[in-house]
Amino acid sequence: xxxxxxxxxxxxxxxxxxxxxxxxxxxxEIGSLTLGELERFASALDAMTRQAHAxxxxxxxxxxxxxxxxxxxxxQRSQEMEKAHAVAGVRDFLERIHRVLNTIDAAPLxxxxxxxxxxxxxxxxxxxxxxxxxxxxxxxxxxxxxxLGLIPGFGGIPRLKRDLGNGVVRDLLLTGRSFNATRxxxxxxxxxxxGEGEAxxxxxxxxxxLAKFDRKTAIAAKKFIKPIPHHELKQEIDLFCxxxxxxxxxxxxxxxVESTDLQPYLP
Amino acid sequence: MNRGSxxxxxxxxxENLNMPTEQQTxxxxxxxxxxxxxxxxxxxxxxxxxxxxxDIDSLQALDLLTRLENHFHVEMPDYELQGVTDFRTLANxxxxxx
Numbered sequence: 001x002x003x004x005x006x007x008x009x010x011x012x013x014x015x016x017x018x019x020x021x022x023x024x025x026x027x028x029e030i031g032s033l034t035l036g037e038l039e040r041f042a043s044a045l046d047a048m049t050r051q052a053h054a055x056x057x058x059x060x061x062x063x064x065x066x067x068x069x070x071x072x073x074x075x076q077r078s079q080e081m082e083k084a085h086a087v088a089g090v091r092d093f094l095e096r097i098h099r100v101l102n103t104i105d106a107a108p109l110x111x112x113x114x115x116x117x118x119x120x121x122x123x124x125x126x127x128x129x130x131x132x133x134x135x136x137x138x139x140x141x142x143x144x145x146x147x148l149g150l151i152p153g154f155g156g157i158p159r160l161k162r163d164l165g166n167g168v169v170r171d172l173l174l175t176g177r178s179f180n181a182t183r184x185x186x187x188x189x190x191x192x193x194x195g196e197g198e199a200x201x202x203x204x205x206x207x208x209x210l211a212k213f214d215r216k217t218a219i220a221a222k223k224f225i226k227p228i229p230h231h232e233l234k235q236e237i238d239l240f241c242x243x244x245x246x247x248x249x250x251x252x253x254x255x256x257v258e259s260t261d262l263q264p265y266l267p
Numbered sequence: 268m269n270r271g272s273x274x275x276x277x278x279x280x281x282e283n284l285n286m287p288t289e290q291q292t293x294x295x296x297x298x299x300x301x302x303x304x305x306x307x308x309x310x311x312x313x314x315x316x317x318x319x320x321x322d323i324d325s326l327q328a329l330d331l332l333t334r335l336e337n338h339f340h341v342e343m344p345d346y347e348l349q350g351v352t353d354f355r356t357l358a359n360x361x362x363x364x365x
Contacts, residue, residue, distance in 0.1 A: 027326065063326050118326060138333050142345075177344045180333050 001044040002051070008034040011041055013048050017207045018055045018109075027063040030122045030154075031070030035097055042103040049109050053215060054207035057104075057130060058114040058200050065113070065139070068121025071148070075253040083245055090244050094153050094237045097122075101155055105129040105228050108219040110210045114203035115139045116196070120178070125154035128163065131222060132206065133190040135181040136199040141189070142178030148256065149248030153240040158232035164189060286365060292339070293358035299338055300331060300354070313355040335361060 002013040008024035020041060022028040030038075045055075059065045078086040104111060113127035116136040124141050127133050145152050151173070160169045168187045171177075185193045194202045210218065243249065287295070293313055301308040304321045311320055318328065329345075335357075336343055341364040351357050 067326075118329060137337055138330065140329055140333050175344070175346070177346055178329070179342065179344075180336050182337070183342055 001040075002048060004037075004040065004044070006037040006040070008037050009041070011044075013052055016051065016053045016211055017204070018045075018048055018052045020055065020057045022057070022059040022066060023061060025061065027061060027067035027118050028059055028065070028123065029067050029070035029072075030097070030126075031073040032093070034070075035093065035100070038100045039096065042100045045103060045107055049107060052109050053213075053218070054210050055104070055107065055109055055111045055130075056114055056200070056203045056207060057111070057126065058203065059116070062117070064117025064123070065115040065119040066123025066126055067118050068123050068125075068144075069154070071253060072257050075257045078250070078253070087241055087244055091237065091241050094240060097154050098233055098237065101126070101129045102228055102230075102233070105159075105226070106223075108215075108222075110207070110218060110222065112203045112206055114199040115190075116199050120144060121152065121156075122154045125152055125156040125159065128156060128159040131226065132192075133184075134192045134194060134199050134203045134206065135184060135190045136194050136196050137181050138196050139181040139184070139190075139199075140178045141172070141180075141184050142176070143172050144176050144178075146174070146176045148252035149246055150243050150252070151236070151240055153236065155233050155236060157236055158229040161232075162226075162229055287362075289358055289362045292362050292365070293354060295338070296335060296358050296361070297354055299334060303331070303334060311354065313358075314353050316352045317354055317357070318352055339365060341365060 004011050008028070009020060009022050011018055011020045022034075024034055028034070074090075077089060081089070110132070111130040112132045112134060113130040114134050115127055116139050119127055119135075119139055120142045121144055124143060143152050143156060151157065157169065157173065160172065164187060168189075172179075181190065181193045184190045192202055192206075297311045297313070298308060300306070300317065300321055301311055304323060304327070306321055311317070317323075321327075321331075323331065332343060332345060332348065335341075339361055341361060343361065343364060347360055348357070351360060
């Protein structure tokens with residue numbers, strides 16, 4: 001399927017470049033709807049890679065790239081069932097999204113996240129599966145999970161560790177603070193900082209450049225430099241599920257969902 | 268040279284000469300906020316709740332933070348702004364990073 005128009009996302013393959021656009025209000029929160037459509041995308045990706053050399057993931061919403069997991073859905077669903085069932089549901093969700101993200105991570109084409117605005121939690125983790133991150137200067141990155149008593153669950157820690165020094169990983173993970181594109185560029189997280197609203201244009205220019213290279217060589221280079229940390233990814237799911245049953249999580253989720261605080265993102 | 272004149276000369280570094288006063292920082296923040304959120308500059312007061320006067324939500328507040336960081340070339344951990352709702356305190360926090 002070379003094109004798809006969903007409720008949460010759409011994609012189109014044109015001239016060798018797949019563009020996956022996220023467009024679920026309010027800021028592309030990843031819940032069961034988005035996961036289902038991401039799974040459709042992952043299923044279609046294998047066939048599309050025969051005609052494509054690059055994938056660009058971006059958001060059409062002004063608020064940002066993606067604010068992460070849909071915490072309201074997570075809270076509501078976990079309230080509707082017993083703890084053991086809720087944990088089983090969370091594990092199932094995590095294993096499904098890990099399969100999708102691992103598929104994109106290992107896809108035999110060059111992947112680019114063109115990000116702007118809020119790139120938080122699961123949104124940050126989605127960007128981290130890509131080979132390159134191009135950010136406009138208004139982009140902001142954060143792992144706020146500890147404020148919920150959790151850790152990032154979509155593969156963020158092993159992938160951040162793969163890409164960055166441990167000191168930066170600790171700063172992001174343990175303080176829960178956000179940082180801007182300039183800082184992200186300085187620590188080597190992103191490859192280009194561009195003007196406001198220019199990330200998609202820059203990603204398209206990069207994708208056009210990639211078309212000049214031999215596909216087989218590009219695939220071999222990517223496989224060599226970007227191994228998927230499968231063992232750590234599995235450990236991350238186990239730790240997330242272990243933490244999920246702790247009382248701090250329910251309290252943290254409730255506080256977030258019921259909060260009228262105008263700065264709920266602050267840890 | 269007495270201590271007073273030495274301190275005065277030491278203060279005349281290029282950095283200090285270029286350093287805006289807190290009032291200038293406050294004015295620049297309010298100018299930037301008025302321009303970006305399309306609010307009349309006259310409506311903004313240093314000690315009022317900017318969430319209310321700008322009518323912004325949490326995502327727009329993050330946007331404002333990034334704009335201020337880019338404008339002043341500073342890095343501001345967001346936990347330092349926890350509970351900050353007025354321009355004057357915001358200016359004070361930014362001034363401490365200049």
